[in-house]
Amino acid sequence: xxxxxxxxxxxxxxxxxxxxxxxxxxxxxxxxxxxxxxxxxxxxxxxxxxxxxxxxxxxxxxxxxxxxxxxxxxxxxxxx
Amino acid sequence: xxxxxxxxxxxxxxxxxxxxxxxxxxxxxxxxxxxxxxxxxxxxxxxxxxxxxxxxxxxxxxxxxxxxxxxxxxxxxxxxxxxxxxxxxxxxxxxxxxxxxxxxxxxxxxxxxxxxxxxxxxxxxxxxxxxxxxxxxxxxxxxxxxxxxxxxxxxxxxxxxxxxxxxxxxxxxxxxxxxxxxxxxxxxxxxxxxxxxxxxxxxxxxxxxxxxxxxxxxxxxxxx
Numbered sequence: 001x002x003x004x005x006x007x008x009x010x011x012x013x014x015x016x017x018x019x020x021x022x023x024x025x026x027x028x029x030x031x032x033x034x035x036x037x038x039x040x041x042x043x044x045x046x047x048x049x050x051x052x053x054x055x056x057x058x059x060x061x062x063x064x065x066x067x068x069x070x071x072x073x074x075x076x077x078x079x080x
Numbered sequence: 081x082x083x084x085x086x087x088x089x090x091x092x093x094x095x096x097x098x099x100x101x102x103x104x105x106x107x108x109x110x111x112x113x114x115x116x117x118x119x120x121x122x123x124x125x126x127x128x129x130x131x132x133x134x135x136x137x138x139x140x141x142x143x144x145x146x147x148x149x150x151x152x153x154x155x156x157x158x159x160x161x162x163x164x165x166x167x168x169x170x171x172x173x174x175x176x177x178x179x180x181x182x183x184x185x186x187x188x189x190x191x192x193x194x195x196x197x198x199x200x201x202x203x204x205x206x207x208x209x210x211x212x213x214x215x216x217x218x219x220x221x222x223x224x225x226x227x228x229x230x231x232x233x234x235x236x237x238x239x240x241x242x243x244x245x246x247x248x249x250x251x252x253x254x255x256x257x258x259x260x261x262x263x264x265x266x267x268x269x270x271x272x273x274x275x276x277x278x279x280x281x282x283x284x285x286x287x288x289x290x291x292x293x294x295x296x297x298x299x300x301x302x303x304x
Binding site: 012016017020068070071 | 139180189230
């Protein structure tokens with residue numbers, strides 16, 4: 001089973017990398033892009049007997065290892 | 081005589097400098113201890129040195145936090161012994177939950193390697209025991225992620241409890257409240273982004289770093 005984890009910076013945390021990307025997008029003509037926030041994507045290949053178990057495991061990993069609660073929040077999606 | 085341990089992770093690169101400063105310059109017995117060790121029995125203080133443990137993959141310090149040596153480091157912190165994180169070591173202590181906050185990418189988005197001026201905010205701590213409040217040290221930094229971040233509540237708590245130990249005189253990386261170094265509530269766990277281990281002899285530009293290590297030795301002897 002595969003689980004996708006997206007880790008993103010909390011709204012309150014300044015993201016200079018995303019801002020820089022946003023500035024470049026404007027420079028090259030994408031004036032309609034109002035803002036960019038950069039995050040991280042992880043694809044976990046898991047051994048799990050059910051979708052629920054995979055989801056529980058992926059959430060635990062995302063919370064304990066893949067994200068830092070001081071700065072980040074995460075979302076988990078399991079695909080069969 | 082106290083004994084100092086310097087933890088070594090795959091990708092650490094400042095362990096020899098810390099050992100040299102403590103042992104060759106100050107004459108204190110110091111050992112390098114591999115991160116897979118599960119005991120720090122017999123040591124009075126431990127230093128987590130700078131570098132790029134596990135390549136800084138995921139986040140600086142995020143993977144080193146799970147090394148076996150972190151268990152005895154946590155025990156030493158609980159026993160009130162000095163646990164000192166320098167640069168990458170500071171990031172590890174944050175990831176391990178032993179110090180608050182996290183390091184964001186520098187505001188400049190660049191790796192900054194230069195001398196900076198640091199203001200000592202409090203004298204009575206493992207890294208400032210022989211220093212005076214208000215004293216200014218010249219010590220180099222070398223980091224890409226040294227932009228101290230914590231929420232307002234945490235920052236307020238650090239300030240009111242006198243836990244900010246060092247501030248940048250000029251805020252070079254965007255750190256909240258110009259924070260360069262903090263201590264734990266109990267006071268024995270300290271994190272510092274700049275590198276005293278790169279300036280302990282006048283030949284290296286300044287020997288202000290030596291004062292920081294002298295403080296560590298004095299504080300450890302007093303509290304051992």
